[in-house]
Amino acid sequence: MINKLLTVIFDPEKRKAKMNRTMATEIIIRQIKNKQVKYQELADAINRSLVWTTLALHGQAVMEKQEAEKIGVLLDLDAEIIASLQEIPDRGSLDQMPPKDPTQYRFYELLLVYGTTLKAIINEQFGDGIMSAIDFTMDISKVENPAGDRVKVVMEGKFLPFKKW
Known part of the structure; x- marks a missing residue:
């Protein structure tokens, strides 16, 4: 088979x-x-x-x-x-969670450690809601540093308040 x-x-x-x-x-x-x-x-x-x-x-x-x-x-x-390339994909389809790849795992780990902090600050500054991953942009750049180059990740997503009905 x-x-x-x-x-x-x-x-x-x-x-x-x-x-x-x-x-x-x-x-x-x-x-x-x-x-x-x-x-x-x-x-x-x-x-x-x-x-x-x-x-x-x-x-x-x-x-x-x-x-x-x-x-x-x-x-x-x-x-x-x-x-x-023109077909609608199945988004967010990592093969395994948590990811085994070290780079992907660092981002997973980042959310495990900083997730509650990110949520608390977003809620404090914007109210009850989330940051969109659809109306969203991200930039990744290299920042040279004498102590070792740094990875700079900037994410910007529209705030989406939770709806009450």
Whole structure:
């Protein structure tokens, strides 16, 4: 059974089903590495932010047709992969919680430690509600420091008050 499934997934001659977004993402990431292209170069090519472009290339956002086609040319992707960039994804689909990857785990750990503090300050300054992850932007930058370079993450989300009815 598993061999049959692997044949369907990895043998393009035998694959009848449409490629899923996870498989497409793996191919996209492989092409980025093979072509030695930086995410910032791809973001510049489609006139989007670094974070949003990387989000879309990792299967967590939808590209417009012209953006997907431009990425397709830059990464030498076939039509099926280009089409996958335009499909609505299953967002927030980490393989495992808590994440095992050290970088992802640090953010998970950050929320475990600072989550109640973030909530308390947001509620104190804005009232009863949450910060949107939909009407949201994020920027990541490098800050040089003699004691060791720093990672700067800036998140900005619309405040959404809880509704009473």
